[in-house]
Amino acid sequence: MDTDGSKLLSAGQRFWEAFRACLEENRVSPDRSAYYVGWVKDFVRFLPGKGLRDRSMEDIEGFLASMRKRRGISEWQVKQAERALTILYEVFLPGYAPRTEEMEENEREQATKNVPSRKGVLRDQPVPGEVERQYAALLDTLRTEIRARHYSIRTETAYVDWVRRFVAFHCYADPTGLDATATVKEYLDFLAVEREVAASTQNQALNALVFFYTHALRKPFGEMETFVRAKRPRRLPEVMTRDEVQALFGQMEGVMVLMAGLMYGGGLRLMECVRLRVMDIDFARCRIMVRDGKGQKDRVTMLSERFAGPLRDHLARVKVVYEEDRGKGVPGVYMWPAMARKYPRAASEWKWQYVFPAKSLSVDPRSGLVRRHHINESLVQKAVKEAAARAGLTRRISCHTLRHSFATHLLEARYDIRTVQELLGHADVSTTMIYTHVLNRPGLSVISPADF
The missing domain is CATH 1.10.150.130 (Tyrosine recombinase, N-terminal domain)
Incomplete structure (x- = not known):
């Protein structure tokens, strides 16, 4: 990659680019996002000696008041600046929302009182x-x-x-x-x-x-x-029929149906799917390597042939975004600390990139770097829930239901339970045995006496 300084974005530029992408993800049109960025930059210059994370509600109110005094500034522009700052603190920099001095003083006073609770x-x-x-x-x-x-x-x-x-x-x-x-x-x-x-x-x-x-x-x-640990209720898993799975997929499209297909086709947990890297996909053998899964265990599961083609096309589009990031000098993806020390360039290599990256850059909560992380899992959860509602499915459907359905449908097809155990990554076969309770096949079902 060309390291010429003129072609690389500074950390500050990456921050503003990431914020602009955040604005557009929050329904600010691209032709207006530049104005929102401009208002926040004005807010930065308003108090040059104070960082964005250290500012109070009074600082915001003072900035908006100063805008109203400026010539040529209309009230709609003040409202626009106010919304820009709201997105900055509530979405882009969560955890740093400014508070009034009065709020902090009252809460600190309440906290120091020797009382078990505060009202409400x-x-x-x-x-x-x-x-x-x-x-x-x-x-x-x-x-x-x-x-x-x-x-x-x-x-x-x-x-x-x-x-x-x-x-x-x-x-x-x-x-x-x-x-x-x-x-x-x-x-x-x-x-x-x-x-x-x-x-x-x-x-x-x-x-x-x-x-x-x-x-x-x-x-x-x-x-x-x-300490007596609370006993967790042993509940039977929700399982969809094959027709219900197809109905669900019929109400989804794009990246969301691809992720749902991989979860159902390989028995992946939601976060295992979200955290997949390019190197984990083996098209030649039609398999997926799940790394650092639940219990910090690796395992191999299958890649559905039905979704292999769409996944290839998806990765081609992801690579375009990856090359654009490299050209702008965006830091590579998150790597485990030991791996990052041993292979300092690995984070920028194609094989380590996320299969399902986020649309916008974000701030790494540990390192503070502005980089491209994987897609937010809540988007996938929401897509599955909404698709289930549109498909008219009345039971509780979640991303994990796809994994439950994967296991149950394999057992219904008379695959060996030990094989299913390995594909799911269960340490004990007794965990996998729970799926035998929801099967409806000879030897594992009883006919109702009402039907004799």
Whole structure:
């Protein structure tokens, strides 16, 4: 790639390009997005010594007021600038939404009172930024321990959020001075009794707090038997018939039907599909390599011949976007830290690119780099849900239903359950056995006495 500085975008240019793409994804027409970018640039110049992430609501109000005093500025332009700043903080830079000084002062005052709850707010709902203000070092240690074990960004986000809630529940008392066993049990009881959370949610909270005390605070619990894990209900999976699957596909198009086809055709989980890299697709052998799946396990599954052709065409279009990014100097895709250190150029190689990249650039939450990530999984979930509604399917249909249907249809076709287990990536065949309960074939079904 030509590294001539005149052909590479600076970090600042990439930021504005990514923001413009974000605007257009949020229904700002391309012919107007430049004006929105211009208003935000004016806002940057309005307070040159203050970063975008450090600005308050008063700064925004002051900027809009100054616009109204300018000659030639109409009220519709002020409204346009206001919307540009709303998209900037609520969509492009989530987590940095400006707050008024009065809001922060009132919330801090409430947080420092020795009361179990604030009016209208759950006891474990933290004041925004308060835990970070008091215990930033502890949260940083927690993140370091999580990353040292190569846990995903989702696990990191979930564990940090549970610690925030736990600290808020105990009125922001220093966790190092609390009786770990008693306070954790009290919080878990609160989750079960007052918040009435699902068993899986309560167990996740327990896992997060055990990790926090054991690895971040170096205060491991004595006997884990002290905590009673909530029993998760054993539910039968929702499974579509083959006709229902085809009806669902008939209501989808483009990238969405391709992703749905890969999930159904290979038994992929949603995030396994979203995170596929170009090198994971083997067209010659019609198979897909699933890397770092659930439980950090790799496995091989099949690539449906029906979707192999559309996938080739899709990758050809993705490569055009990839070459444009390389020409603009956009940083490569996310790589696992150890891999990035060992192969520093791999992130920019074609084989490592995501099969389903996002339409716009985004800010990496860990490194802060503006790069092209994979497609947002919520878009796929929404597309499947809406397609199911249009197809008139009355049962609950989700992306995971496609995986359930894959397994059930293979068993209906009399494939060996061990083979299905390997394709699904189940560690224990007993997990796969649940699909035998939804089959309707001789030996596994009973005729109703009403039909005798």
